[in-house]
Amino acid sequence: MKQKYFGADVPKLGFGLMRLPRVAGHPDVIDVEQTAQMVDEFLAAGFTYFDTAYVYTGSEDAARQALVERVPREKYTLASKLAAWQDPKDEEKAKRQFETTLERTQAGYLDFYLLHSIESDNVDLFDRFHIWDYMNELKSAGKIRHWGFSFHDDPKMLDRVLTEHPDAEFVQLQINYADWNSVSVHSRENLEVARQHGKGVVVMEPVRGGLLANPPQKVAEILHRAAPDRSSASWAIRFAASQDNIMTVLSGMSNLQQLRDNISFMKEFQPLSPDEEAAIHKAQDVLDGIPSIPCTGCSYCTEGCPQKIAIPDIFAARNTQLIFGAAEKGEKDYERAVQEGGAASDCIQCGQCESVCPQHLNVTEYLKECARVFGR
Ligand code: SF4
Ligand code: SF4
Known part of the structure; x- marks a missing residue:
């Protein structure tokens, strides 16, 4: 299923280029050949959105080799991200990340560009380095088409950032059924804030770093009983894609098998049925009932810790x-x-x-x- 964002159809599955396949025996080397095959099958299935970042080691280079050098530019959209916190002492150096991204990818321009991983600890840095204005400058110069930011904090902070920067065009949020009511990740509440501000949402971590592909046994049993032929990952991705206001759901695919599984249920995407939603609710109840440390991640405790313990x-x-x-x-x-x-x-x-x-x-x-x- 596609939906119009910025006047164009955006298919609901995006290819996250953070966990690309590795060459056997060389965990630091991206398998560009397999990545290229994944790119081809992804595009052939009608999907177009690729997501990389300056700080994903080797990912922008791999995007050039597997995608940009092989596929006509108008056949795909490419997103990358500027991580000001990577160069926290030097505004010019932080801004130069954009040129480096263009050099690495050779994409000519970026369809989507994001301030990377905004949270309360770093938002002042993005302000101080005028990165928000820089995004508008890049857009006016035709170097990027649209810009937004990825975000890891609470709904109050998201509301503040979107109020201070209403020209941000979209937001990237961590949305998955395990974190839906989480008091530390705030999936549901942050999505609601983005909606209130009229922003489309790109979903990251729908499978929670791969954990929901192999959920706890009780959760797996609930999902298996509801649909014996479906993978656990399919539930996680379809849950995210079924929410309102979703531009696309990024899946950080690491091999052809994962890609083919994702395509099998996202090519003709159907939102969760009421019965399937009920199964997810049961799974959420099980997850919520597993004993864990009830820390909300508010960070009130860290400032004064003499041992600087995170x-x-x-x-x-x-x-x-x-x-x-x-x-x-x-x-x-x-x-x-x-x-x-x-x-x-x-x-x-x-x-x-x-x-x-x-x-x-x-x-x-x-x-x-x-x-x-x-x-x-
Ligand atoms: S104060 Fe610290 S330990 Fe307590 S909930 Fe907040 S982050 Fe967790
Ligand atoms: S040293 Fe231990 S007790 Fe003291 S603030 Fe840090 S974590 Fe808490």
Whole structure:
């Protein structure tokens, strides 16, 4: 199913170029040959939207080789993103990311350009570097067609950003059935705010980083009973695509099998039926009932932590393990969380975090558990 955005039909499935296939035995090398085959099959099925970013290592180069050098420019649309936080001390360097993206991709222009990953910690930087104005300059110069921003924060912040920047044309949000009512990701509430501001939404993480392709067994059983022939990933992508105001749903496909599965149910996309919605509600109830750390990710606790421990990120990593049983992903998320600050085991139990936590969490006890599970 297609819908008109900016006067053009946008098919409901987009190709996220963040998790491209790798060459066997070389996890750092993108398999351009397989990517090219995926591009061909994606386009042949009538889809057109490709999404990359300056910070996705090797992705813009792969987009050039597998897409731009092989396919007439008018046959596809290409999105990329400017990550001001990558060069936080130098406005010109941050802005030069756009030229680098054009050099890497050789696309000539971008159909969609996004401020990458806006959240409360970095929104001031995008303001200070005048990136919002820069987007309009690029658009006036014909170097980009449309611009928006990807977003990872709460509905209040999204409302503020869209109110301050009404010329942003669309928003990219994390929407999936597991995070639908989440007090940290706010899928449903953020989608509602985008709707209120009249902005189309590009969905990211519909399969929650791949976790909903292999959900907890009880969830898988519910979905399998409702439709034995469908993949778990199909439920996640169709759930996202069934919401109002969705421009397209990005799927970060990593091999031909995933691509073909996605095409099988998105080529003739049908929104979820009432029975299917009921199955998703049951799945959501099961997910909500799995014991986890009830941290809302509000970050009130981090500012005053003398050990600079990224408490909510560490808890999110542990929850990935508790809810989805994804031990390895949780460990990787934990490693990222402690890269620039203290580890869970660095907590000196000063109690500052607990005195400000609106959820009244026993933060130090949860951190002890994380330290036990993750080590340093
Ligand atoms: S108790 Fe631990 S985590 Fe909390 S503020 Fe103190 S050092 Fe940081
Ligand atoms: S203040 Fe409490 S709820 Fe908020 S991020 Fe910290 S631990 Fe989580």
